[in-house]
């Protein structure tokens with residue numbers, strides 16, 4: 001598959017959706033750089049890995065994706081200088097999403113508890129239009145923005161011999177997400193040309209959910225820019241965790257602080273009939289009434 005000899009030239013033109021328009025706000029936001037390494041240790045290509053997804057909720061496996069990749073990357077010509085999680089906004093519209101601020105809070109707790117050097121980029125999750133509605137951002141635009149922040153705004157990464165080079169920004173994904181890239185209703189070829197043709201991806205095996213050969217098939221055109229990270233048999237997923245919470249079971253694949261947060265905030269409870277004051281029964285979702293604390 002991939003070869004790190006393919007060095008990215010200049011980034012593709014920024015699409016409108018990746019820019020912050022005058023009507024758009026991202027409250028209390030600054031681009032996180034606390035664990036971005038500005039200097040390479042080896043004469044390698046600096047690499048920034050970005051995991052995009054729902055994180056509803058974040059699981060222990062989400063953080064392990066970075067650990068598995070870090071181990072794998074040691075045998076390549078890349079050196080990881082930054083690790084980012086970018087939770088999608090509520091505008092993605094998946095019914096399993098709890099509000100973005102809760103998902104960010106859970107990612108923060110998981111990272112703190114595990115003392116991980118992964119950073120959360122809240123930009124995608126918190127973008128809203130002038131009326132406060134969340135804006136959905138295609139994944140290619142998330143990577144474009146990170147590329148711009150790291151390589152243009154911050155000014156790139158220093159090599160051991162004192163030169164400044166652009167970091168390669170790449171999508172870190174599970175094999176199941178790669179498999180969805182064969183569906184043109186979800187992923188346009190223009191998006192994929194930017195995302196995998198220009199940027200590139202690290203695909204972590206997810207054998208319980210799909211065969212790696214099937215997952216790589218839609219990515220064949222971009223194989224020079226795709227790397228496969230071996231994983232281990234596991235059935236960890238946010239879906240399983242949500243089901244365990246709904247059944248009142250202990251969710252073992254969550255950091256404890258995240259499990260406690262879910263309980264305290266009453267997240268992922270089943271839609272249940274609630275008597276309102278007029279005596280009428282209506283359905284209320286426990287999630288929607290939960291308060292948001294940073």
Ligand SMILES: Nc1ncnc2c1ncn2[C@@H]1O[C@H](COP(=O)(O)OP(=O)(O)OP(=O)(O)O)[C@@H](O)[C@H]1O
Nearest residue numbers: 052053054055061173174177204206236237238239
């Ligand atoms: N166990 C796992 N092995 C490999 N990749 C994973 C695993 N869990 C999540 N990922 C990857 O992490 C990214 C974000 O995942 P996401 O938030 O959608 O979690 P999920 O467990 O797949 O969620 P859900 O069960 O709600 O669909 C995706 O690229 C996904 O493939």
Ligand SMILES: NC(=O)c1ccc[n+]([C@@H]2O[C@H](COP(=O)(O)O)[C@@H](O)[C@H]2O)c1
Nearest residue numbers: 052053054088138139140186187188191
């Ligand atoms: N065309 C696109 O950019 C596109 C299409 C489908 C999903 N996605 C992203 O992939 C991720 C999928 O997450 P889930 O596996 O939780 O649905 C999300 O970050 C979503 O924004 C992007």
